[in-house]
Amino acid sequence: xxxxxxxxxxxxxxxxxxxxxxxxxxxxxxxxxxxxxxxxxxxxxxxxxxxxxxxxxxxxxxxxxxxxxxxxxxxxxxxxxxxxxxxxxxxxxxxxxxxxxxxxxxxxxxxxxxxxxxxxxxxxxxxxxxxxxxxxxxxxxxxxxxxxxxxxxxxxxxxxxxxxxxxxxxxxxxxxxxxxxxxxxxxxxxxxxxxxxxxxxxxxxxxxxxxxxxxxxxxxxxxxxxxxxxxxxxxxxxxxxxxxxxxxxxxxxxxxxxxxxxxxxxxxxxxxxxxxxxxxxxxxxxxxxxxxxxxxxxxxxxxxxxxxxxxxxxxxxxxxxxxxxxxxxxxxxxxxxx
Ligand code: AMP
Ligand code: TRP
Numbered sequence: 009x010x011x012x013x014x015x016x017x018x019x020x021x022x023x024x025x026x027x028x029x030x031x032x033x034x035x036x037x038x039x040x041x042x043x044x045x046x047x048x049x050x051x052x053x054x055x056x057x058x059x060x061x062x063x064x065x066x067x068x069x070x071x072x073x074x075x076x077x078x079x080x081x082x083x084x085x086x087x088x089x090x091x092x093x094x095x096x097x098x099x100x101x102x103x104x105x106x107x108x109x110x111x112x113x114x115x116x117x118x119x120x121x122x123x124x125x126x127x128x129x130x131x132x133x134x135x136x137x138x139x140x141x142x143x144x145x146x147x148x149x150x151x152x153x154x155x156x157x158x159x160x161x162x163x164x165x166x167x168x169x170x171x172x173x174x175x176x177x178x179x180x181x182x183x184x185x186x187x188x189x190x191x192x193x194x195x196x197x198x199x200x201x202x203x204x205x206x207x208x209x210x211x212x213x214x215x216x217x218x219x220x221x222x223x224x225x226x227x228x229x230x231x232x233x234x235x236x237x238x239x240x241x242x243x244x245x246x247x248x249x250x251x252x253x254x255x256x257x258x259x260x261x262x263x264x265x266x267x268x269x270x271x272x273x274x275x276x277x278x279x280x281x282x283x284x285x286x287x288x289x290x291x292x293x294x295x296x297x298x299x300x301x302x303x304x305x306x307x308x309x310x311x312x313x314x315x316x317x318x319x320x321x322x323x324x325x326x327x328x329x330x331x332x333x334x335x336x337x338x339x340x341x342x343x344x345x346x
Pocket of ligand 2: 163
């Protein structure tokens with residue numbers, strides 16, 4: 009692993025909560041893009057387990073999910089030889105910087121965050137971590153002076169806050185942070201539920217047939233795709249308004265094969281949905297089989313996963329301490345003599 013801190017390449021950073029199982033939407037809409045960035049950027053990818061506890065978690069599951077997610081990300085292609093992979097809780101600095109940023113962050117701006125309002129509505133009592141969460145996210149990003157932050161649409165507002173806080177810190181004290189850009193994946197990268205194709209494929213979908221998990225067996229993947237909702241017209245063509253199910257399958261097929269929608273329409277002209285779905289299933293299985301095989305090998309090798317987290321945390325910690333000491337100096341904390 010190279011010392012990322014010394015590299016002149018732009019910095020890409022993103023975090024993901026340890027949710028357990030990743031699905032095809034996460035892969036095609038996010039992780040696959042991150043893979044492609046590893047050669048051109050200095051990349052930091054971390055599991056945001058401190059964000060995860062803003063909502064109640066079972067400790068044993070949270071711990072295990074960190075490993076499950078790491079193994080799945082690595083199985084998808086995130087490579088600890090190229091990128092820094094780490095767990096947020098292993099690095100000192102995220103919370104320290106979050107505290108400093110909270111002291112320049114207006115309370116009203118946090119109260120207006122749509123994700124906070126949505127999540128708070130569903131809680132009986134709202135903890136202050138839920139409100140504070142976007143400040144911790146800003147600290148995650150600014151601690152590594154990220155230039156580009158790949159996120160889903162739902163995190164765009166948090167990125168705006170991060171940019172505001174970076175600018176405010178820079179103008180209140182002196183230029184310190186890059187003002188990071190959000191990288192939102194292409195619209196075509198939106199994978200919809202197989203059962204309800206007008207909503208996004210999501211881990212919280214109560215209908216398990218709607219979501220293809222990365223580590224589903226080939227049989228399960230085939231079953232889910234063969235039972236995907238379609239329409240009664242019987243022709244394989246893109247029409248998101250009237251044929252969302254078939255259009256979604258065409259997008260998925262295009263994403264995993266690299267074919268264009270037009271090529272797919274031509275290939276399946278005059279053929280039935282059964283034939284088409286079988287080909288989609290074959291192509292998705294061909295993409296996911298190697299991912300699942302790598303995952304199964306990795307998840308059994310806890311020592312290797314621990315070693316990966318350890319090395320990642322060492323690299324991240326060096327950068328984190330450097331930024332933090334700069335920030336502490338700028339806000340007026342005396343230097344700690346060692
Ligand atoms: P989440 O699972 O919501 O935490 O999202 C993690 C990443 O996967 C984000 O970058 C999302 O934009 C992406 N993602 C999640 N669901 C989908 C989907 N159905 N289609 C495309 N990308 C998705
Ligand atoms: N809040 C993000 C989510 O729930 C995860 C996250 C935490 C993150 N810190 C980040 C994403 C920093 C990008 C950059 O999906």
